[in-house]
Amino acid sequence: MLLKALAEHAPHVEDLPPAHYRPRTVRWCLSLDAAGTPVLNDLANPERRHGIALNAPYVYRSGAKPPPTLLVDNLEFVLAVAKAKTDKARTEARRRNDAYIELLREWAAEAEAEGDPAARAVLACFENGRHLKVEIPKKAKSSELVAVSLTGHPWPHLQPAAQATWRRTVTARKSGRAGQGECLSCGAHRMLLDSLPEPVKAGLIPVGTDRGRDAQLVSVNTPAQGRGGRIQLADIPLCEECGAGSVAVLNALLAERSHRYRAPDAVTVWWLKDPVALPVMDVLTDAEPQDVAAVYAALEDPAGSLGAPDIDTNRFYAATLSANQSRVIVRDWIDVPLRRALERITGWFGDHEIQDWRSDGPRKAPIWLMARCLGSGTSTAEGWRYSKGTEPPTAHRQLLGAALNGTPPPAVLLYRLNQRIGADGRIDHARAALLRLIYNRTFATDHGKVPSVxxxxxxxxxxxxxxxxxxxxxxxxxxxxxxxxxxxxxxxxxxxxxxxxxxxxxxxxxxxxxxxxxxxxxxxxxxxxxxxxxxxxxxxxxxxxxxxxxxxxxxxxxxxxxxxxxxxxxxxxxxxxxxxxxxxxxxxxxxx
Incomplete structure (x- = not known):
């Protein structure tokens, strides 16, 4: 199960934000001095035109009257800056600011119990209305984020009291209908979530030319969409820790170059149950000789060189994701022993590697080039060059899926390849490798495969x-x-x-x-x-x-x-x- 595998991987992710936090771009800082006087400072600079990145409280919210986030929120919530110059907008800004201050009171009670003096000073500033007297620059927008700071203290929203208050708040907002039950991920009997509190961050899943937006991993909003009329997580019982942790881990993995492969229409993210220094995906996407050698060495000596559980007990996970509006589409999910994954990778090499005029032996091709060769190209002073973006947008995803699943590529790629060979009058190493792969996996028996020479x-x-x-x-x-x-x-x-x-x-x-x-x-x-x-x-x-x-x-x-x-x-x-x-x-x- 995808969510379970993600939640279990949380201990292996470095610098994972606290529960229900995510990296956010903060433009403004409401700084309080020792006397509690607030000043609004611009955090933007020439290197970061939109502000600085901070781990900040976050939860998916929607509707006409969304609730506040703790300490770090937009100017409308923190300083009652209205979206428009209308009475309705001003009234809504005041309502949001009141809700923000009420959340501060909950945090202050928690912080004072733990001996944190900063909370009382921050709350006093807001309860006394000093924040409403802060000068707002004309360039400021109501949607821009502002964080609160106190002279001589670290960021308050990153302290243990704030994390505990925010976690309790999110659990209360996202639970209730489901009640207590057994979590499908960890198996513990806990309060279950009604919906996932955090979406996949905008920009992590390719959406073509459209502007990316946050996307929900599980989105069942109406009875017509759910099984038996059940909505959201009714059929996927998850506790707060597993539900929040799974999406946080997914966001962290998608942000790491070493754990993802972005195609024009999707992204494939991968990880191991027990992380080891093995280039499982890099070897497919780049086909560097040292990575290829490492994979073959792992199959020949499954436990001796990796310093971790051997490849029979370890597991390989990979998910291919795309997005439709604000919903995530899981196009492929792979959960296999690491040995099988490595065997599929070496099988991929065995089916496509081919000798060319420059090499003394069969040469392997990276997936990105095998996909790119399905497009058009031109002759340059440095030789033939394929034009990026002329290949079918699905080709990268389909070839990577064939490699990881050990299956033939779709027949449509063969039609496209033969068409491009005819149009260009050219067969180079990448096209020959792809031809051999498709032929060997689609048409040939074990004894009828075309060899590499x-x-x-x-x-x-x-x-x-x-x-x-x-x-x-x-x-x-x-x-x-x-x-x-x-x-x-x-x-x-x-x-x-x-x-x-x-x-x-x-x-x-x-x-x-x-x-x-x-x-x-x-x-x-x-x-x-x-x-x-x-x-x-x-x-x-x-x-x-x-x-x-x-x-x-x-x-x-x-x-x-x-x-x-x-x-x-x-x-x-x-x-x-x-x-x-x-x-x-x-x-x-x-x-x-």
Missing amino acids: LDEKRTDPAYVAGRLFAVLESLQHRALRDRETGEGPNTTIADKWLSAAKVTPRARMEPLLDKSQGHLRRLRTSRDQREKNAERAFFRTICDLHDMLEGPLPTILDQEGQSLFSLGYYQQHSHDYRQRRAHASDNDQGEQ
């Missing part, structure tokens, strides 16, 4: 056709390249025909096979012996591949066939480049 014995017509197309392109480059600079033609057959060839290989490639005779002849009649040797190698490879077809080239290929064609094309090119590089290295060593 060229499979020279694979006889699938689509795969062989892709290899043959790559050889014809290399032949064209070799035959038409400039002998001095080594640069090939401005436009290759891939630039012109890759999009069509991977859909209708026979119609597009048979004319290319005919043209290849001219390219072979050009090499064969060259005075350079190396060109003659290349001609024999190209001719032999073309014949071998044609013999592997056991028939004519495929007439038309579906999505599965197009994937195999593109993989064969990419792997043949990578294989040939490494062969040429190795041959050139051998020649250089021989000359030495």
Whole structure:
């Protein structure tokens, strides 16, 4: 259960705010001197234009007459600053200020019992009406927060008496209908909450271009929404400690870069039951070699190197969240042993890693790049660059979900990928890795998976056709390249025909096979012996591949066939480049 796992994680979160507190931006400070005279000071500065961040009391409130928060509230509650210059607004501001002072009285009684002298001085200022004589700057807005301070004392709202008073206040406001009962999270018999006192903080869940707002993790406002007409937490009995703690922990985790992955339409937050120094999510999102090695090492030595409970007793949690207006949508919830999570991660690498022309072995791709490659791109001086935001907004979330759940990515991503390959005439490492992943998880059996390196014995017509197309392109480059600079033609057959060839290989490639005779002849009649040797190698490879077809080239290929064609094309090119590089290295060593 999501709420239970969050509440249990509270002891492991550093700098967690007190119960029913959250970091808030405070613009103003009502400072009281030793005589109790208040002055309103602006906390904004060039570095923090809107004020300073403070842990302050907070509770979700709504309605026409919302209740106050303790000590830290907006100018309307603290200083009776009306929203508008109307009698109705002034009357409401005075009502809110009276409610604020009444809450101060409850706090002062608690503070005096604990020997805190600051509470009496603060309360006296408000009861005597001194706060109403404070000069309010014209730039001040009634909605801006103001905190109360006393000379020679720490922030009063952060002291134990204020925390205890505020916790008791929130419990009273958010409980009542549910009464006493067994908490679904901790199992204790306690007063149960009617609703969660704190929402997920605005901005922590992506909402596209709209302005973010606080969102409720559980929001059942009407009988029509609830099971059997029950509303809010009637079907999710939670005590105050577990209810408040779960959302506070979620807010803290969402604020930590190391515990979240933000996509355009959602955010995935993760944590471990027993925290250990293991990059479970970073390894997927960034695929850094040292993180990959750490994950494989944890599987091989589950308890020896982590200094914590082994991966069979530890658990991995991840929740993917999006927002609809002021409600949280839980799109995915994962609760598995850490071993299974690591096995899924290594399985993800095993299904997509692929060797390219630059690497000596199979190379892994980060999820962000696999998602980004579904968009368009342009050639720059530094090479090909994908344009951020052109990929489907759901791609990041769907790929991360497939990795964490060990499932195939949605079929729509394959359609998009094949479309982009055709439009750009380009297959790079990221696209090849995504093609291999989707093919291996969607179409292939255990024995039919495409390996990470060229499979020279694979006889699938689509795969062989892709290899043959790559050889014809290399032949064209070799035959038409400039002998001095080594640069090939401005436009290759891939630039012109890759999009069509991977859909209708026979119609597009048979004319290319005919043209290849001219390219072979050009090499064969060259005075350079190396060109003659290349001609024999190209001719032999073309014949071998044609013999592997056991028939004519495929007439038309579906999505599965197009994937195999593109993989064969990419792997043949990578294989040939490494062969040429190795041959050139051998020649250089021989000359030495």
